[in-house]
Amino acid sequence: MPKQPMRIAGLALIAGASLTAATAQAQDKGSVHLAYVEWASEVASTNVMRAVLEQAGYEVEMTSLSAAAMWQSVATGDADGIVAAWLPTTHADYLDRVGDQVDDLGPNLDGTxxxxxxxxxxxxxxxxxxxxxxxxxxxxxxxxxxxxxxxxxxxxxxxxxxxxxxxxxxxxxxxxxxxxxxxxxxxxxxxxxxxxxxxxxxxxxxxLEDPKNVYGGAEQIHTIVRDGLEEDMPGAYAILDAFEWTPEHMGEVMLMNQEKDSDPYENAKQWVEDNQDLVQEWLPEA
CATH class of the missing domain: 3.40.190.100 (Glycine betaine-binding periplasmic protein; domain 2)
Known part of the structure; x- marks a missing residue:
């Protein structure tokens, strides 16, 4: 029994050292800037990606913009990436304007x-x-x-x-x-x-079935990053490239965000913690 306080103190020192190491790692890896549009779906996905990148040791900045400004920020390099590009229809005009200035990593969600x-x-x-x-x-x-x-x-x-x-x-x-x-x-x-x-x-x-197809077919939500991100931050690029989930996953986070006085960032961190099997598929191998 007398040894228990020393053991707890030792664990506290280890935990503190781990936290310090994680902070140093984040500073070493640098900062990733994510832009997003203030839609419930994109608030959910961008906060989840923030939490995942932070778990991998990056600092993350998020900026809410209009859809047009969001795309422009990636094209100019003011933002490193977005996980909020609705294609091929909804954001087609934006992609047409800046497609040669950005890198389309493909869909992170299929079935919109x-x-x-x-x-x-x-x-x-x-x-x-x-x-x-x-x-x-x-x-x-x-x-x-x-x-x-x-x-x-x-x-x-x-x-x-x-x-x-x-x-x-x-x-x-x-x-x-x-x-x-x-x-x-x-x-x-x-x-x-x-x-x-x-x-x-x-x-x-x-x-309801739409036999006349007035509403059109399904879209996808793509991840778009700035030119040069792969060379500048290969680890962050790899995580953004690997990010892929389902409408059901996103729905879980959006539902959490509907709770009174809830914090989308804290909800995203909780979801990431609860879904580590999936999150590990997005993280590059050590």
Missing amino acids: KLGLVVPAYSEADSIADLNEHAEAFEGKITGIDPGAGIMSLTEQVVEDYDLDLDVQSGSGATMTAALKSAIDNQEEIAVTGWTPHWMFARWDLKY
Whole structure:
């Protein structure tokens, strides 16, 4: 028993030495600057990549920008990289402008999607079914901000499928609040939805089939880095290049970020700690 305090003190010294070593390692490896756009999906992925790079010994700076400024910052070298490039459609114009000034490392997430979303218990399986159940859906589709791209596509859906439903605009928050209320009461509701989104981690949902393909096919989210990063920071480049996860993984982090007073960075660190098997696949071998 008398030896226990000495043992604890020894462990404390070892822990302190390890922390000092990790700090020194971070200073030796340098700083990585990540830019991102303030979307729930990209807040989640960029904070996770920050936590992973820090685990590998890098210091990380994050800057929130508009989509156009985000791409430009990588092209000019002001930022080292982004994990937030929606391709081939959403960010196509930005890639066309700066594609020869950046390095596309390929997709880090496959399976982004836009469409009409309903609870899994809904009797409707296709957009074409909505007129048959228009009364149960109260003659409306619950949407988000009127200027969003998915809203103009949904207006096109109403026209192309000759639907007897109106598109009701609002916000992302009002849309998910209406979805929660309907599910709590086992009611029908159709909302404008996209993957990845935290609502798929919280509720059992399904996309309505879109036989006319108005919403288009699936996209991917790519990692883009500045020219020269591979030569300047080969370790950081390797981690960014290896980063790949699923919409389900991202949904878990986004759902954590929905909790009251939660911190996206702290949530990302917790997720990284809880998913070390996957994270180790992104880290270069020692």
